[in-house]
Amino acid sequence: MDWCEFLKYSYCPPQNAPIFTNSSATPNRFSLIHLNFGEIYIEDFAINYYPESRREDEMKANKQQGRLKLCSETLVFVPQDSFLPVIKIPYKFCSKLEKWKSDEFKLSQTIYINCSQVVQLLENNVIGPYQIIKQSKSYLFQLLHQDLTMVLQKIGRLNGICRLQLG
Numbered sequence: 001m002d003w004c005e006f007l008k009y010s011y012c013p014p015q016n017a018p019i020f021t022n023s024s025a026t027p028n029r030f031s032l033i034h035l036n037f038g039e040i041y042i043e044d045f046a047i048n049y050y051p052e053s054r055r056e057d058e059m060k061a062n063k064q065q066g067r068l069k070l071c072s073e074t075l076v077f078v079p080q081d082s083f084l085p086v087i088k089i090p091y092k093f094c095s096k097l098e099k100w101k102s103d104e105f106k107l108s109q110t111i112y113i114n115c116s117q118v119v120q121l122l123e124n125n126v127i128g129p130y131q132i133i134k135q136s137k138s139y140l141f142q143l144l145h146q147d148l149t150m151v152l153q154k155i156g157r158l159n160g161i162c163r164l165q166l167g
Contacts, residue, residue: 115139
């Protein structure tokens with residue numbers, strides 16, 4: 001079968017079709033295609049993400065479980081809820097990558113990230129254009145099974161290398 005015959009018999013889903021339809025399954029929405037050209041995926045971590053809030057009870061009520069993908073140029077948060085967007089956090093726009101310290105909100109094993117720009121994709125589990133959000137925002141990621149100091153060291157090294165490349 002040549003290429004033209006293959007295309008003739010292949011199925012192409014509609015442009016805005018959901019990635020999957022079985023609601024009981026939670027497939028991995030992360031793909032290497034979402035990375036920048038030349039970017040390398042390194043490892044991932046089970047985490048809880050706490051959206052910004054002024055009150056601790058609100059913050060804990062809005063907790064989102066997911067995976068944090070460690071890549072050479074970005075951190076990628078993939079929420080377990082497939083209707084929430086995947087968030088790419090480029091190191092070059094991060095002003096802070098550190099251990100969370102707060103007297104108000106007691107969270108152990110938590111990474112605090114402040115950045116001026118992020119990229120959102122797969123919102124409502126629909127393939128579409130990436131949304132670039134240009135506003136300062138903070139993220140709290142609580143590691144569930146990893147050592148915080150080891151993860152922060154890896155992120156710090158990758159952040160330093162990324163900033164050296166920007167030179």
